[in-house]
Amino acid sequence: MSNFTIEYLRRLLQEKDYKMTEQRREILQVFLDQPSEHHLSAEDVHSVLRSKKSEIGLATVYRSLELLGSLGILLKIEFGDGCSRYELNTTNPNSHRHHHLICLKCKKVIEFDEDKLDELEEEIAIKSGFEIVNHEVKFFGYCKDCRNDNNEY
Amino acid sequence: MSNFTIEYLRRLLQEKDYKMTEQRREILQVFLDQPSEHHLSAEDVHSVLRSKKSEIGLATVYRSLELLGSLGILLKIEFGDGCSRYELNTTNPNSHRHHHLICLKCKKVIEFDEDKLDELEEEIAIKSGFEIVNHEVKFFGYCKDCRNDNNEY
DNA sequence: TTTTCTGCAAACGATTTGCATACAC
DNA sequence: GTGTATGCAAATCGTTTGCAGAAAA
Numbered sequence: 001m002s003n004f005t006i007e008y009l010r011r012l013l014q015e016k017d018y019k020m021t022e023q024r025r026e027i028l029q030v031f032l033d034q035p036s037e038h039h040l041s042a043e044d045v046h047s048v049l050r051s052k053k054s055e056i057g058l059a060t061v062y063r064s065l066e067l068l069g070s071l072g073i074l075l076k077i078e079f080g081d082g083c084s085r086y087e088l089n090t091t092n093p094n095s096h097r098h099h100h101l102i103c104l105k106c107k108k109v110i111e112f113d114e115d116k117l118d119e120l121e122e123e124i125a126i127k128s129g130f131e132i133v134n135h136e137v138k139f140f141g142y143c144k145d146c147r148n149d150n151n152e153y
Numbered sequence: 154m155s156n157f158t159i160e161y162l163r164r165l166l167q168e169k170d171y172k173m174t175e176q177r178r179e180i181l182q183v184f185l186d187q188p189s190e191h192h193l194s195a196e197d198v199h200s201v202l203r204s205k206k207s208e209i210g211l212a213t214v215y216r217s218l219e220l221l222g223s224l225g226i227l228l229k230i231e232f233g234d235g236c237s238r239y240e241l242n243t244t245n246p247n248s249h250r251h252h253h254l255i256c257l258k259c260k261k262v263i264e265f266d267e268d269k270l271d272e273l274e275e276e277i278a279i280k281s282g283f284e285i286v287n288h289e290v291k292f293f294g295y296c297k298d299c300r301n302d303n304n305e306y
Numbered sequence: 307t308t309t310t311c312t313g314c315a316a317a318c319g320a321t322t323t324g325c326a327t328a329c330a331c
Numbered sequence: 332g333t334g335t336a337t338g339c340a341a342a343t344c345g346t347t348t349g350c351a352g353a354a355a356a
Contacts, residue, residue: 019330019335042321057338062321064336078231082346083320101283112277120269121292128265129297130254138289139274144282172310172355195346210313215346235321236345 004032004073004088012071023056027064028073031088039077039085039109077136079109099137105146112139157181157226157241165224176209180217181226184241192230192238192262230289232262252290258299265292 009028010020030048034040040048046061065086068074074086079102090097101110121132162181163173183201187193193201199214218239221227227239232255243251254263274285 017335021330021336023337055338059322059339060337076233078233080231099277101277101281101285103283104286110281110283112281112283114273114276114280116273116276120267123267123269124252124254124265124292127267128254128263129300130256130263130265130292130294131300132254132292132294133257134293136291136293139277139283139285140287140289141283141285147282147284170310170356174311174355176312208313212314212347213312216311 004028009068009071009073012073016071018067023054023060024064024067026054026056027061028068031074031086039079039087041083041085043083045086079138081107097135097137099139101139101141101143103143103146104140105142108143110143157185162221162224162226165226169224171220176207176213177217177220179207179209180214181221184227184239192232192240194236194238196236197238232291234260250288250290252292254292254294254296256296256299257293258295261296263296 006025006028009024013020013024026049027045030045031040042058042061042065045065046056046058049056049061065074065076069076069086072089075089077085077087077100079085079100097115099112099115101112102108103110117135117137121135124130124132159178159181162177166173166177179202180198183198184193195211195214195218198218199209199211202209202214218227218229222229222239225242228242230238230240230253232238232253250268252265252268254265255261256263270288270290274288277283277285
């Protein structure tokens with residue numbers, strides 16, 4: 001459940017002397033409109049907006065995604081499919097991140113909400129002196145549907 | 154500790170009717186010569202070899218890295234620095250993978266050997282029916298050295 | 307000999323950048 | 332008005348591919 005709104009974006013932008021533009025609003029709106037499991041690439045966002053009358057340029061989409069990422073509104077993720085993808089950042093001090101299960105057969109990306117990494121993070125902090133601020137966990141394997149088909153890889 | 158040798162490569166190649174070539178041997182040797190913490194990109198491997206008289210082409214490096222990956226000798230990893238990197242695959246049925254700690258300040262990549270994901274993997278299998286065959290875990294934060302400098306991000 | 311592999315150069319696709327114009331403040 | 336943001340096109344960078352010649356089996 002995300003707490004981001006267009007007003008929140010406006011405030012963050014103001015704080016850092018960035019400008020609230022039509023394009024930045026449109027892009028955040030695309031993410032707010034999508035179910036949260038969707039992981040959108042720059043091309044995805046661009047074509048969604050183009051399909052609804054926007055004249056936005058692809059370079060602007062790239063620049064805005066990076067900006068929204070740096071503001072902590074979006075998270076950049078790599079699924080190894082050749083392009084960077086973004087999702088709304090639902091992380092907050094009380095909720096850990098979800099993990100991604102990537103099916104090697106159908107390439108589907110499934111979200112999994114349990115975190116369970118506190119203990120491991122603590123151990124890392126103690127043993128290596130590394131201060132963790134975020135993590136990214138991907139599990140590769142076969143989803144329920146593909147397990148039932150015979151496993152031809 | 155890796156068990157891979159040139160002889161092992163020769164055997165694997167034979168099994169699948171691939172040919173043992175000078176170039177494939179050279180590339181594996183680069184990884185055997187490096188300390189295991191090194192994560193080499195295609196460019197890295199190419200320039201290491203070029204710097205020691207080899208006439209190998211970059212395309213061959215790309216093709217060979219992919220082949221060694223498919224044979225299970227190398228693992229491909231993405232650190233978000235714009236290129237794919239490889240490391241010797243030290244995974245075996247008895248030893249889990251290590252994790253990577255990526256420092257947001259100095260960009261150093263540190264290895265961490267504990268795994269501790271069995272419980273989480275089991276929970277995922279039960280709750281989602283997903284069969285896990287591998288995982289990739291990255292922790293982002295600040296390494297011991299950079300924590301001590303004042304944290305300007 | 308037969309097939310696979312190599313090096314090169316060209317092609318590719320995602321992302322970035324330079325620049326003149328348009329817009330937010 | 333001033334400075335930032337935009338759209339476009341060109342540039343960039345990692346990676347892949349086509350192909351003719353070279354090497355392995």
